[in-house]
Amino acid sequence: MNSASIALNDCSSARPSHARIVGVGESALGKVPDLSPLQLQQVAAQAALDDAGLDWSDIDGLLTTPIRAAQWAMPCGVVAEGLGIRSPRYLATLDVAGASGTAMIHQAAMAIEAGQCDTVLCVAGQNLLTYSARADAVRQMAEGGWAHPQFEAPFGPLIASLYALVAQRHMHEYGTTAEQLAEVAVTMRAHAALNPLAQKRTPITVSDVLGSRMITSPLHVLDCALVSDGAAAIVVTRADRARDTRNRSVRLLGQGYGFSHAYIGHYESLTRTGAVDSGRTAFSMAGLRPSEIDIAQLYDCFTITVIVELEDLGFCGKGEGGAFVQGGRIGLAGKLPVTTHGGLLSACHPGLAGGMFHVIEAVRQLRGQCGGRQVPDAQIALVHGNGGVIGIHCTLIMAAE
Amino acid sequence: MILSPSLLADAQTAPWWSHIERGVFTLPRCEACGLWHFHPQPRCPHCGRAEIAWRPASGWGQVHSFTIVHRAPSPAFSADVPYVIAIVATDEGPHLMSRLVGVAPGAVSIGLPVQARVDRLSQEGPMLVLFEPRAAE
Numbered sequence: 001m002n003s004a005s006i007a008l009n010d011c012s013s014a015r016p017s018h019a020r021i022v023g024v025g026e027s028a029l030g031k032v033p034d035l036s037p038l039q040l041q042q043v044a045a046q047a048a049l050d051d052a053g054l055d056w057s058d059i060d061g062l063l064t065t066p067i068r069a070a071q072w073a074m075p076c077g078v079v080a081e082g083l084g085i086r087s088p089r090y091l092a093t094l095d096v097a098g099a100s101g102t103a104m105i106h107q108a109a110m111a112i113e114a115g116q117c118d119t120v121l122c123v124a125g126q127n128l129l130t131y132s133a134r135a136d137a138v139r140q141m142a143e144g145g146w147a148h149p150q151f152e153a154p155f156g157p158l159i160a161s162l163y164a165l166v167a168q169r170h171m172h173e174y175g176t177t178a179e180q181l182a183e184v185a186v187t188m189r190a191h192a193a194l195n196p197l198a199q200k201r202t203p204i205t206v207s208d209v210l211g212s213r214m215i216t217s218p219l220h221v222l223d224c225a226l227v228s229d230g231a232a233a234i235v236v237t238r239a240d241r242a243r244d245t246r247n248r249s250v251r252l253l254g255q256g257y258g259f260s261h262a263y264i265g266h267y268e269s270l271t272r273t274g275a276v277d278s279g280r281t282a283f284s285m286a287g288l289r290p291s292e293i294d295i296a297q298l299y300d301c302f303t304i305t306v307i308v309e310l311e312d313l314g315f316c317g318k319g320e321g322g323a324f325v326q327g328g329r330i331g332l333a334g335k336l337p338v339t340t341h342g343g344l345l346s347a348c349h350p351g352l353a354g355g356m357f358h359v360i361e362a363v364r365q366l367r368g369q370c371g372g373r374q375v376p377d378a379q380i381a382l383v384h385g386n387g388g389v390i391g392i393h394c395t396l397i398m399a400a401e
Numbered sequence: 402m403i404l405s406p407s408l409l410a411d412a413q414t415a416p417w418w419s420h421i422e423r424g425v426f427t428l429p430r431c432e433a434c435g436l437w438h439f440h441p442q443p444r445c446p447h448c449g450r451a452e453i454a455w456r457p458a459s460g461w462g463q464v465h466s467f468t469i470v471h472r473a474p475s476p477a478f479s480a481d482v483p484y485v486i487a488i489v490a491t492d493e494g495p496h497l498m499s500r501l502v503g504v505a506p507g508a509v510s511i512g513l514p515v516q517a518r519v520d521r522l523s524q525e526g527p528m529l530v531l532f533e534p535r536a537a538e
Contacts, residue, residue: 150414151440152498154406154529155522156470156478157486164468165488172466172511216486217469265488265498266439270466 101355125231192342256281
């Protein structure tokens with residue numbers, strides 16, 4: 001009886017992770033016209049190594065993502081060569097769309113725990129804004145296969161339209177309002193105003209959002225993520241090597257993945273995402289409940305994304321996300337501070353690297369390094385990545401050592 | 402110049418486009434379990450069998466969600482704005498994305514009964530399955 005229940009506990013809780021996040025860093029963000037994608041990544045990687053107190057020679061693993069601003073047939077090879085990582089014992093290009101930023105950390109930890117390598121550099125980014133005028137970037141993205149090339153793209157959706165279909169249905173089912181969507185954008189901007197690196201730092205109001213140009217109803221331009229230049233880097237190493245790094249290390253308590261669909265047009269639920277599964281798995285592995293999370297770094301490609309994630313990760317009931325984001329509840333002094341660096345909506349969104357900034361911010365919050373936007377006593381962070389059109393998800397739960 | 406999406410057709414999607422060229426809206430249906438699906442897949446998403454056949458659809462459905470697009474993603478759509486993209490829940494079951502035509506954007510609502518119309522969005526455009534408000538009975 002006793003041994004059975006112990007065995008059950010062993011199954012439902014995670015093996016302790018043997019990997020630690022020890023360094024985080026980024027390039028200049030926003031408009032950075034004088035650096036190439038590789039240069040941006042080099043700057044970010046150097047900053048992350050400096051933060052860890054490690055050297056390039058310590059890196060024996062590499063993870064990166066595809067980019068759009070250059071024709072790289074083999075991104076991990078191009079980045080390994082460009083950054084001078086000569087004999088990696090492990091390297092890969094990871095692409096789970098917007099969930100790549102969170103999934104990279106877990107995959108780096110897996111490579112280390114498998115004994116394949118000791119220290120993984122996760123690095124990604126590009127000059128997406130400079131590479132193309134904003135109009136071109138929007139067109140490229142619209143043609144990037146997010147809408148099915150044969151069955152959806154011929155009707156002319158923006159990527160924002162695909163999310164607008166989710167927002168419109170959410171409003172219909174649950175009475176979510178445009179003001180509630182706008183509240184997410186206002187909060188992200190308030191956080192970005194306290195982040196010296198953020199691309200957009202001028203505070204905005206709900207009326208500003210509602211008065212901004214309607215792009216694809218019900219989403220206004222201020223309901224949509226930025227297009228940015230920038231790169232992010234995160235160093236993950238073996239727990240025993242993490243003891244003498246420069247700053248406090250951060251460990252994974254749990255993680256989970258969720259998937260529901262490749263294209264939104266035929267996804268019948270529309271308002272329920274794979275975050276239900278990724279969150280449930282991560283919480284179960286960590287042995288924690290949503291009420292025990294101090295900060296949530298939620299992927300915010302559009303305002304509706306945050307509302308749906310809050311519901312599906314269990315921070316509120318289904319349909320209650322709109323009300324949840326009001327009243328300062330997701331602000332720095334709120335019940336659940338969300339995406340405290342300003343997110344994709346106001347800080348930086350250079351493509352697949354965008355979700356890495358959520359991880360970087362979580363690490364800094366857990367270390368107490370966030371200055372004016374520091375959440376007091378932040379001990380447990382959840383970081384969530386959302387990819388495709390609410391189709392693919394990866395959730396991390398982490399704490400500082 | 403709008404390239405026809407049928408140029409992207411492969412063995413799995415070619416029947417869709419050849420039927421549409423003849424003005425017929427069809428959907429994949431599993432001969433084993435009798436359920437319909439979309440997009441066409443090599444295995445039935447309901448029962449996992451691979452006995453898929455294209456069958457004429459009723460063309461009837463309801464608006465499941467919609468968005469009014471005010472900013473075209475590319476010059477090919479600039480002349481159309483504002484236009485309505487909808488997800489239609491067909492009476493057969495599958496949902497699919499389409500354009501709503503024959504209705505003022507402001508008059509569209511979720512639940513609106515619609516019927517398919519195989520037609521072009523512009524004179525030089527490809528044949529597509531569009532939807533319009535269902536005619537009064």
